[in-house]
Amino acid sequence: MSNELTVKQEDELIYTLQTSLYVGANVESVRMVMSYCRAAGLDVMQKPVHIVPMWNAKAGAMIDVVMPGVGLYRTQASRTGQFAGMSEPEFGEMITEKIGGVEVTYPEYAKCTVKRALDNGIIAEFTAIEYWKENYAIKGGKEKSVAPNSMWSKRPRGQIAKCAQAQALRIAFPELGAAPTAEEMEGKTLYQPEIDITPEKPVIKRKMSDGKIDAAIQAINNGDYTLAQIIETHDLTDEQLARFNSELNIIEGEVNEPV
Secondary structure (H helix, E strand, O other): OOOOOOHHHHHHHHHHHHHHHOOOOOHHHHHHHHHHHHHHOOOHHHOOEEEEEEEEOOOOEEEEEEEEOHHHHHHHHHHOOOEEEEOOOEEOOEEEEEEOOEEEEEEOEEEEEEEEEOOOOOEEEEEEEEEHHHHOOEEEOOOOEEEEOHHHHHOHHHHHHHHHHHHHHHHHOHHHOOOOOHHHHOOOEEOOOOOOOOOOOOOOOEEOOHHHHHHHHHHHHOOOOOHHHHHHHEEOOHHHHHHHHHHHHOOOOOOOOOO
């Protein structure tokens, strides 16, 4: 018997997913979930993946993206036969501060360790630490709020614990995939434009000897430089500035305004 669904069966499955596991999702997003699970050999009814609305900077619009949940990584790790347990999450100190005008209390970080039984009988431990402030999902919306969304506000420990667990599972079982989970990517932006944060090199101003002022004035008069460029690159005294102003003011066809 073929495993392919009939049109009627597929329509019924889409309806079931829309009204139970992925409530409110549009048809195309549900079809993406079904295609993802079909390609990965997953049971769509166990909800191994999530539909995550994300802002697409290139498209300038919100789009639905299908992403694995941390539960999928747990399931895949267990099926290897080498999963030897996972520690309870440990949390950093609780911090209270205002973020985006909203007072939030959250743990500084969550730490989780995954154990894997290696072929030589050794139980290896793989630990991940994830910081709340580096992972939380923003509220966003029309006001572009950077405050955490309702889930990260209500469950600050639970949400960051999932991020730490997902990271630890990826470290311990890298062959299972490297895709970030829905819990980690919610509220993030796809194709975020890169921002150059390289600090500008400071301008080192040079001293100008009185003997070079005549040459500088001539260069300005010839159009090789402007007075603004001379001031930007040289540390001039008040007396030297006064001389520039005085000399340039009496040159016919003046090209610079007095300072």
